[in-house]
Amino acid sequence: MISGFKKGTIMKTLIIAEKPSVGKEIARVLGATQKSKTHIEGKDVIVTWALGHLLGLKMPEEYKKEWATWDLNTLPLVPEKMLITPLKNTRGQLKAIKQLADRKDIGSAVIATDAGREGELVARWILEYVHFNKPVKRLWISSQTDKAIKDGFDQLQPSKKYDTLYDSAVARSEADWLIGLNVTRALTVKYQDSLSAGRVQTPTLAMVRKQEAKIQSFVPETFYTVQLIVDGKKAVVQEGAPRKFSEREKAEALVASLKNNPVVVVDIKEKQTVQQAPLPYDLTELQREANQRYQFSAKKTLSLMQTLYERHKVLSYPRTDSKYLTQDMISTMKERVTAIQNFAPQEVKGILKNGTKVTQKGVFNTAKVTDHHGIIPTEERPRPEKMEADELKIYRMVVERFIGLFLPAYKVSKTTIVFSAANILFELQQEEVLEKGWKKDIQKQSESVYTLNEQIMHPTYTIKKQLTEAPARLSEGALLQNMEKNGLGTPATRAEIIEKLIKSDLMERNQNKLSTTPKGQQLLTLVNPALVTPELTSEWEKSLEEIAKGTLKKEDFLKQIKKETAQLVAEIKQSTETYKDHALTNKICPDCGELLKERSGRDGKLLICSSSTCSYKRRKDPKISNHRCAQCHRKMEIHEGKSGNYFKCKYCNISEKIEGKTSKKPSKHETNKLMQKINKQQEEVESPLALAMKAAMEKKND
Numbered sequence: 001m002i003s004g005f006k007k008g009t010i011m012k013t014l015i016i017a018e019k020p021s022v023g024k025e026i027a028r029v030l031g032a033t034q035k036s037k038t039h040i041e042g043k044d045v046i047v048t049w050a051l052g053h054l055l056g057l058k059m060p061e062e063y064k065k066e067w068a069t070w071d072l073n074t075l076p077l078v079p080e081k082m083l084i085t086p087l088k089n090t091r092g093q094l095k096a097i098k099q100l101a102d103r104k105d106i107g108s109a110v111i112a113t114d115a116g117r118e119g120e121l122v123a124r125w126i127l128e129y130v131h132f133n134k135p136v137k138r139l140w141i142s143s144q145t146d147k148a149i150k151d152g153f154d155q156l157q158p159s160k161k162y163d164t165l166y167d168s169a170v171a172r173s174e175a176d177w178l179i180g181l182n183v184t185r186a187l188t189v190k191y192q193d194s195l196s197a198g199r200v201q202t203p204t205l206a207m208v209r210k211q212e213a214k215i216q217s218f219v220p221e222t223f224y225t226v227q228l229i230v231d232g233k234k235a236v237v238q239e240g241a242p243r244k245f246s247e248r249e250k251a252e253a254l255v256a257s258l259k260n261n262p263v264v265v266v267d268i269k270e271k272q273t274v275q276q277a278p279l280p281y282d283l284t285e286l287q288r289e290a291n292q293r294y295q296f297s298a299k300k301t302l303s304l305m306q307t308l309y310e311r312h313k314v315l316s317y318p319r320t321d322s323k324y325l326t327q328d329m330i331s332t333m334k335e336r337v338t339a340i341q342n343f344a345p346q347e348v349k350g351i352l353k354n355g356t357k358v359t360q361k362g363v364f365n366t367a368k369v370t371d372h373h374g375i376i377p378t379e380e381r382p383r384p385e386k387m388e389a390d391e392l393k394i395y396r397m398v399v400e401r402f403i404g405l406f407l408p409a410y411k412v413s414k415t416t417i418v419f420s421a422a423n424i425l426f427e428l429q430q431e432e433v434l435e436k437g438w439k440k441d442i443q444k445q446s447e448s449v450y451t452l453n454e455q456i457m458h459p460t461y462t463i464k465k466q467l468t469e470a471p472a473r474l475s476e477g478a479l480l481q482n483m484e485k486n487g488l489g490t491p492a493t494r495a496e497i498i499e500k501l502i503k504s505d506l507m508e509r510n511q512n513k514l515s516t517t518p519k520g521q522q523l524l525t526l527v528n529p530a531l532v533t534p535e536l537t538s539e540w541e542k543s544l545e546e547i548a549k550g551t552l553k554k555e556d557f558l559k560q561i562k563k564e565t566a567q568l569v570a571e572i573k574q575s576t577e578t579y580k581d582h583a584l585t586n587k588i589c590p591d592c593g594e595l596l597k598e599r600s601g602r603d604g605k606l607l608i609c610s611s612s613t614c615s616y617k618r619r620k621d622p623k624i625s626n627h628r629c630a631q632c633h634r635k636m637e638i639h640e641g642k643s644g645n646y647f648k649c650k651y652c653n654i655s656e657k658i659e660g661k662t663s664k665k666p667s668k669h670e671t672n673k674l675m676q677k678i679n680k681q682q683e684e685v686e687s688p689l690a691l692a693m694k695a696a697m698e699k700k701n702d
Contacts, residue, residue: 011107014100015047015139016123018113021310022144023049026112029149038096046100050113054094055084055125057177070189076182076569078562082174084125098130111159112139116319116371117548118492120162121169138162142317143378144310168548175199175540175561179531182565186572187526191579192612193519196504197527200489201497203534205506206524207482209516211474218470224251228263228419228426229460231448235419235426248463255461258421263456266425267418274411277360277404277438279323280374283491284484286318286397291477294393295512298476298495304394305375312391314339314382315398319492320372324365333358335379337406343382343399347440351406360405376402404438411435417450421459473513486534487541505583505600518582526577528568536564584610591616622648629654 015030017023024040024047027033032042039048061068063079086094100106109132113119127136136159141152180198187195223244228235237243245251281289283302290296296304305318334356341348358364363374375398384392411434419426430447474482476498483489489497498514501507506520516524530536546552583597587607594611598620605620622637629636629649636647636656647656 010105011044012041012103012105013045014106014109015045015112016097016109016126017047017049018119018122019051019310020049022112023047025144025310025313026149029146030153038093039100046103046106047112048097048100049093050097050122050126051090051093053122053125054087054090054097055129056087057173058083058085060181070185072186072189072573075186075573076178076565077185078178078565082177084129086129094126094129097126101127101130101132106134108135108137110137110139110153110156111162114319115140115142115317116492117165117169117172117490117544120166121173124166124169142320142372143315143380144313145378145380147379164550165548167554168544171547171554171557172540172544174558178558178561178565179568182569183528183531183572186569187523190572190575191526193579193581193583194504195519195523195526196500196506197523197531199531199537199540200493201501201506202524202527202531203486203537204479204483204488204497205501205516205520206532207479207486208474208507208514209521209524211471212516214471215473220470221246221468223466223468224248225464225466226251226254227462227464228421228428229462230263230419230428230456233428233430233448234462235417235428238418238425238427241424248465251463254424255463258424258461261422263419263421263426263459265417265450265452265454265456266420267416268450268452269416269418271414272411272434273414274409275437275439276362276409277407278401279360279363280325280376280405281398281401282321282323282374283318284321284480284494285323286375286394287495288477288480289397290394291475291480291512293397294390296390297498297509298480299499300390301394302492302495304391308387308391308395312382312387313380314378314395316374316376316378317372318375319490320370320375321491322368322370322372323363323374324368325363325373325376326366326369327364328366329373330358330364332379333406336377336402339379339381340377340399340402342384343396344403347403347407351403354406356406358405359408363405407438407440408435410437410439410442415447419456419459473515475512476509476514479514487538488534489537490541503600522579522582526572526575526579528571530564530568581610589614589616622650627656630656 015023015026017026027040027042027045027047030042030045030047032040032045032047034041039046041047058079060077062083062085063077067074067077101109109127111120111123111127113123137156138159138161139152139156141148176198183197184195187197223246225244226237242250242254245254283305286305287296287298287301290301291298302318305315308315309318334352337348337351337356341352377395377399382395387395413432413434415430415432417428417430419428431445432447433442433444436442436444479498480494483494483497488494498507501520502509505517506523508515508517524532543552543557547554547557581597583599584595585598585607587596588594589596589609589611592609592611592614594609594614596607596616597610599606599608606617607620608617609615618640622639624635625638625647627636627647628634629652631652631654632649634649634651636649638645638658639648639655645658647658648654
């Protein structure tokens with residue numbers, strides 16, 4: 001029985017989860033067994049689910065017919081009141097939820113969507129749309145284990161407690177609509193190309209471009225350094241003396257002046273440092289490290305973590321910006337440590353023997369925990385045989401970081417030895433590991449021992465030729481770090497922002513390095529200066545946090561956003577910048593004679609007509625089929641001909657007619673692969689504004 005509702009009543013509670021997979025787990029834990037396509041019913045509960053967002057803000061043409069036409073004269077578009085509407089592809093599930101909500105035996109509801117800003121928006125918009133006017137409570141949990149779900153339903157909170165969080169979500173959604181839609185439409189119409197801009201994605205793009213500018217302006221320089229070799233170790237010239245020489249002759253002159261002089265130890269400084277284990281990961285740091293270690297994209301890492309959280313239930317809630325744990329979690333540590341013993345048997349054995357004492361005491365700080373605590377293992381025992389290799393990599397990262405909380409501190413003695421030769425001072429840095437602690441992979445090294453005023457016998461000098469290195473292109477991990485530092489996006493949205501920039505042909509990913517496209521570079525010169533820097537977004541996020549805390553009214557925030565929207569649109573209208581479409585090719589459209597331009601599609605590059613009144617398009621390169629050439633047995637291309645499509649081998653130049661579709665039954669492997677793809681598509685739903693904007697842009701380009 002769900003806490004907070006009267007026992008013995010025949011009324012049922014409608015529980016709304018965010019995804020089918022989560023809904024099914026909640027239903028199982030609560031004992032609901034009567035399954036249907038849209039919900040699972042039990043004795044006193046009905047568990048249903050969204051598919052990500054089921055509703056979004058209405059698009060311009062749904063407010064006024066004249067707004068359907070992309071025209072600068074109609075901008076800015078500012079509805080008097082913003083309204084929600086069902087998303088096209090999920091209407092069936094929304095209709096099913098409405099029918100359930102209208103049932104006479106439904107007496108209350110529980111919001112069980114993701115415990116965060118967007119999760120709150122998903123459920124509240126559904127309840128608003130179906131006109132639900134019965135008691136509503138909130139499930140707020142940080143893991144999907146059976147215990148967490150049961151405990152969560154025993155501690156349900158009134159939904160009113162999260163009203164300000166909902167206000168914050170609505171404010172974010174409406175502000176993005178106003179700024180993103182108006183600026184994108186203004187740029188697209190003025191420069192006659194699909195130019196997407198926004199208060200988060202544009203400054204993110206600018207960060208990549210800024211790094212490129214550093215690389216392009218870099219001029220390599222050769223320089224020389226002098227090093228003193230003592231016991232096979234290199235001592236460098238101390239700061240204050242000449243350390244770099246532009247000419248080798250000057251370095252050689254210094255060495256010549258030092259050769260016949262004694263080398264004496266004139267100073268020894270020793271300092272012991274104690275380094276505590278790092279705190280648990282938050283989402284952004286884990287994405288950064290996974291990118292550095294395994295070259296995983298931010299999106300891939302988040303997807304793997306969601307699977308570990310939802311399906312395997314071995315990870316706490318991943319979309320967190322906190323690294324701390326709450327005080328009441330101290331009692332759960334033993335259970336969590338026991339669960340991971342197969343992953344680190346020796347460490348766990350020692351931790352349990354020591355009474356599961358956390359040595360990193362600072363990790364327990366309730367005041368520094370935001371919506372969710374840091375990412376740690378749950379009490380669920382992992383089953384590695386059911387995990388994919390990449391899932392195991394991410395889980396091991398979290399386990400390693402978690403185990404460090406129970407291990408001793410890393411202690412090291414750092415010694416600086418200063419040598420003097422003809423009044424030139426050289427420094428040698430030595431480290432002696434006193435205690436490995438949580439850095440179990442560190443190797444202890446034996447260091448040389450020196451005494452004050454000791455004279456070094458047979459010192460030698462080397463001259464090293466070096467070249468200044470150009471700055472590296474930003475990796476995805478480095479970009480995530482910059483986004484976090486500048487308050488761009490949230491842990492949950494940063495991966496989607498990067499992917500959107502790539503899909504919009506504004507940015508490219510090449511071997512884990514990011515670069516801007518010619519289109520992206522031009523956009524940064526056309527878009528408003530206020531949208532290029534991160535200050536606007538940083539101010540937004542602070543305001544949204546204030547709304548969530550109840551210290552700022554949503555209406556006051558949106559009033560300011562409307563003013564900014566009008567100003568941004570006016571700046572674009574008045575701009576005298578010019579734009580060159582780098583996607584244009586020399587190929588002519590066979591239908592109207594205009595030039596064709598290149599565009600990225602799901603199956604590769606497309607060639608589409610540049611005329612807004614022509615709908616001609618074709619693949620840039622032939623599609624590769626699974627059909628094999630009879631002569632060389634390589635895969636053949638699919639070409640378009642006057643009498644239809646046909647196979648052609650580019651190696652043998654052999655052509656074959658494409659016969660009718662085969663009725664061959666798909667293999668078990670093919671079926672499983674298809675089901676995984678379908679499930680992933682259902683779970684990875686973009687934001688409603690992103691989906692609507694994508695549809696609008698495609699309609700504009702057709």
